[in-house]
Amino acid sequence: MNQRSTTTESTAHKVTIEDIFGQATRKVKSLLAQIEQATGSNGDNGDGIAELKQLLEALPFSTAEFGLATNRLRNASRYLQSQERGAARYELKMLALSLGRNRHQGRRRSPEVGSEQLPQAD
Numbered sequence: 001m002n003q004r005s006t007t008t009e010s011t012a013h014k015v016t017i018e019d020i021f022g023q024a025t026r027k028v029k030s031l032l033a034q035i036e037q038a039t040g041s042n043g044d045n046g047d048g049i050a051e052l053k054q055l056l057e058a059l060p061f062s063t064a065e066f067g068l069a070t071n072r073l074r075n076a077s078r079y080l081q082s083q084e085r086g087a088a089r090y091e092l093k094m095l096a097l098s099l100g101r102n103r104h105q106g107r108r109r110s111p112e113v114g115s116e117q118l119p120q121a122d
Contacts, residue, residue, distance in 0.1 A: 018103070020055055020059055021099060021102070023055055024052060024055040024059065025099050027048060027055060028052065028099065031048050031049070031076070034048070035080070035085050035088060035089050038085065049073060052073060056069050056070060056073065065098070068098065069095060069098055069099075072091045072092070073095060075087075075088075076091035076092050079091065
């Protein structure tokens, strides 16, 4: 019996840190838009917050940066549960600023030490 097998090559999509920063930034903007559009109850933002937390965990933050980012997110979540939209909006905007700062910080070139910068021996 002659059987043909078909194989499909899966194309692996490489996810970069830049991609994750972009996803996290879009998620923050989405949460802010939901807050702005809410008229009564803030609804359930739990899924969006959980997704954003996972994205933050995937970013190359220092311990202090990660702690600040997750505190901002936790505070925003608590404020939303308490119907404090203004405070939640503030925390998310501060998180967005932090993401932007860290995102652009990775693009900076590290200083190079050339021979002209080394002290000359006498």
